[in-house]
Ligand SMILES: NC(=O)C1=CN([C@@H]2O[C@H](COP(=O)(O)OP(=O)(O)OC[C@H]3O[C@@H](n4cnc5c(N)ncnc54)[C@H](OP(=O)(O)O)[C@@H]3O)[C@@H](O)[C@H]2O)C=CC1
């Protein structure tokens with residue numbers, strides 16, 4: 391297999407650290423630089439926990455793309471920054487693999503247009519864990535048979551976006567097989583604001599944030615006399631890395647933007 395040159399944005403983050411480790415441990419992956427908010431001009435190996443990784447740190451991603459050879463950018467940062475990074479990568483002929491969540495539909499559309507104009511692959515995956523992708527696919531199938539559904543996503547308390555990217559994507563996939571429908575009693579009234587969660591086409595999404603959690607979601611369907619619960623748990627961030635690896639390998643073959651891993655692991 392040909393060597394793939396990779397830049398990682400957000401290397402000190404919970405996911406970024408795992409991604410750097412994945413690149414380091416994969417024989418045909420080569421880390422060429424990292425993009426970080428601090429330590430511009432230093433080497434990654436100067437930072438604690440990155441010994442042996444003598445690659446430059448850039449704060450300005452444009453400068454990074456000008457100076458460093460790269461096939462793929464892995465972005466694991468924040469919604470605003472991830473969008474700018476993805477755009478800049480495509481403008482510089484680098485294929486993005488993006489795990490960062492919280493992009494708006496308009497941002498996704500803009501990136502898709504850019505990827506197609508440049509004929510470049512781009513993968514934006516709200517969840518890289520295979521089990522989570524299956525949970526979403528199973529929920530999409532279940533929606534053919536159940537029209538009432540609520541999503542409960544549970545994450546660590548340092549998460550910035552709510553609902554999670556996975557919950558938003560799950561609702562979108564369920565929406566393929568479910569007509570919009572107001573759920574619950576027609577006279578239902580929240581006596582404490584937010585009690586019924588966020589609403590998408592009448593479905594409800596509830597976001598739990600607690601220390602001790604990593605990333606968990608259950609999708610509960612209900613109909614007369616029965617419920618069906620589909621649940622996925624990520625207990626650590628290594629659970630996401632096989633999805634990152636396959637995305638890096640696949641993005642090189644694509645000429646458009648793919649949103650979600652379900653279409654590339656079929
Ligand atoms: N697709 C998937 O499977 C998964 C996606 N995620 C998503 O990945 C993203 C990262 O998650 P996680 O690793 O937990 O978050 P962290 O907060 O641990 O990491 C984010 C990193 O981005 C850096 N950062 C923040 N602002 C800037 C900036 N202006 N310039 C450069 N770097 C910046 C942070 O640096 P600093 O600490 O200095 O602020 C930090 O190193 C989130 O959007 C999350 O939802 C998470 C898990 C799985």
Ligand SMILES: O=C(O)C1=N[C@H](C(=O)O)C[C@H](O)C1
Pocket residue numbers: 491516517518545546549550551553554555556557604605606
């Ligand atoms: O921030 C996280 O941790 C996670 N974010 C992603 C999301 O928003 O769905 C994926 C996973 O749930 C972990």
